[in-house]
Amino acid sequence: MGKIKVGIIFGGKSAEHEVSLQSAKNIVEAIDRKKYDIVLIGIDKNGKWQVNDPSSYLVNADNPKQIKLSKSDENVAIVPGATRNQFIHQSTYDQLDQLDVVFPIVHGTLGEDGSLQGMLRLINLPFVGPSVLGSSVCMDKDVAKRLLKESGVNVAKGLSFTRAKKEKIDYDEAVDYLGTPMFIKPANQGSSVGVSKVSTKEEFEKAVDEAFQYDRKLIIEEGIDGREIECSVLGNEEPKASKLGEILPQSDFYSYESKYIDEKGADLAIPADLPQDVTNKMQQVAVDAFEALQCEGLARVDFFLTDDGEIYVNEVNTLPGFTKISMYPKLWEISGLPYEELINRLIELGLERYQQEKSLRSSMWDQ
Structure with missing residues (x-):
């Protein structure tokens, strides 16, 4: 062959x-x-x-x-x-x-x-990776959070607005519902592009304008005071969760530059220092979120873990970074799957799904 x-x-x-x-x-x-x-x-x-x-x-x-x-x-x-x-x-x-x-x-x-x-x-x-539905659902943070909430997965409180409803975005109403600080994000972007952490009306208005430069819809979320934990998920019909990693940002939050440019922008605790029961629970929630959002192949699930043990899914990334400082491959490496073997497994999963799809009937009549 x-x-x-x-x-x-x-x-x-x-x-x-x-x-x-x-x-x-x-x-x-x-x-x-x-x-x-x-x-x-x-x-x-x-x-x-x-x-x-x-x-x-x-x-x-x-x-x-x-x-x-x-x-x-x-x-x-x-x-x-x-x-x-x-x-x-x-x-x-x-x-x-x-x-x-x-x-x-x-x-x-x-x-x-x-x-x-x-x-x-x-x-x-x-x-390789999720198909149409899983990809589109996970990319839209607003839709993803609604589906996660419906599936019993804990997510942060938030508001969403389209550009056409911009005049309805009110700082005081957002503060009453979400408190401060808040995070303002384009609904359909990744890698922290266009994301702002705000605490004042001036910051809020500037962040709204910036988010709308990247998408026609934005979300405003409550700020959660918690540890930033990530989990890599791999598989099709029987997905598995990796060991967990923790982001320790050296700046105000885990920005685009911290993720991809500044190697000193964040420390990574791999594996995360967590009790085994908490690790087990978060791994199960990661798989639950993966399945709820119709993912296949791979995804990285990002969490907040509060001091009182509450677990919030922040977002699910269907094509996470594969750079040398990226969490997805690092977590599989410490879980026993080196980079080269991870790439091989991802390709196998893509081929497996394709063969399954080919076996489905495309006509009601005998061919």
């Missing part, structure tokens, strides 16, 4: 473009080249898809603040309805080598929200 050809799709138009480049770099460096051949498909900030040479696909690869996608003249297009070779070179119309599976590592909008997953389903390619 020959090698499995993996298409790694990365970059994208979202505010998390640079994070995606870093994640792709780590995957490319770690993937087992004896088992897999890779095809790199980079998406630039204008949304153009291109094939990149693995030896030169990044500029300033070791500088998170200046990392860029190398420009390539090999732009690619998608052929809907094709049973094989779904990608072609735009300039020559030559077919790109047939991909066996796709590892989408496009964080944020149009990559993590079900859009890319829907396209991959339309062109009949297996892929």
